[in-house]
Amino acid sequence: MPATPPSSTKPPRRRAEPWTRAGALRGLRALAAQLGQDAEALLARQKLPLAALDDPEVRLPYRGLCRLLEAGARDWACPDFGLRLAAVQHLSLLGAVGLAARLPARVGEALTALGDRLGAHSDAFTMALEVAGPRAVLSYRPACPEEPKTQLLAFAMAVTRNAVAFVSGQPDFAPQAVRLACPAPADAAVRRALARGLGASLRWGAPQTALQLDAALLDAPTAIQDTQYAPLIRDTLARLTAPPRPGTPDAPDAPDTVALVHQHIARLLPPGPCTQATVARALGLHPRALQRRLAAQGTHFSALLDAHRHALALTLLRQGTLPLAALARQLGYADQSVFNQAFRRWTGQSPGRLRRQALGPARAREAGAW
Structure with missing residues (x-):
């Protein structure tokens, strides 16, 4: 019986781990101090690099960030952990990518410019802006949809809300509705805290995570256009x-x-x-x-x-x-x-x-x- 020739088929290449910049952890030390907790210990338990607390350019595994936000809510008895971490975030989260919003003259153009540049901040998700009549929707689309948990999605929507407020110059901006593509948490305290913090009509178990706003805002002039620089x-x-x-x-x-x-x-x-x-x-x-x-x-x-x-x-x-x-x-x-x-x-x-x-x-x- 002739010998079977060795197969030349190469094993499938393993997909690289989705990543995101450590800028997402800006403010974690301050939040830990408020709650009497230890930020370094929280990162260590999730096997994340401690350098991420000081260097926003450290690349974190996206799944690791998801686990950290859930662990912070659970271990620190802080049901709105993701929202509290997002409270100090707007374009600062994105580092140099946030500069893209300073070139366009209109809010919609600025938000689109941010979405086009997000690959330099993370390969784990995309943001898309869609308009349907009087409504506009900013949707968050993770590359690994099976992984993101409640705290991560709430964090993403809170940061998105902050970015719209910052770009439009409306600090009191509130979305018309927020949708989270995850089941409602079993813990009633978490449900109440997130509903209260997102400040909008909140729907659990939606087909996609998204923030809805008045489409008229997209045509408004931005508050941050920087022609000088x-x-x-x-x-x-x-x-x-x-x-x-x-x-x-x-x-x-x-x-x-x-x-x-x-x-x-x-x-x-x-x-x-x-x-x-x-x-x-x-x-x-x-x-x-x-x-x-x-x-x-x-x-x-x-x-x-x-x-x-x-x-x-x-x-x-x-x-x-x-x-x-x-x-x-x-x-x-x-x-x-x-x-x-x-x-x-x-x-x-x-x-x-x-x-x-x-x-x-x-x-x-x-x-x-x-």
């Missing part, structure tokens, strides 16, 4: 989706530190101060750790700060609303002479000359360019 925001967002350069870290767990530093420089400057130490602190890193991460991506903090100052200086000069001394302070320079030297290095000319070219002598004189 639009070029920098676009650059940061481009870095989130750009393929890694040869020689730079391209492993799934490598955070895009350059994009994060751009985000924090834009937040701190103006009015400053903006230093490597302040940005490292905002990222939950030691300055040397930040330095190593940037070096691995082929740059350093002073180069990123210099590029931001250059772009911002050109914008402010062409606006013609600030005297040069005040403009230098906005850029974080100790005095105007240091700014003048930097500007000559960037452009080969003085800031006053560029302003005169852009505005004309009369307007430049009014702005203090002479």
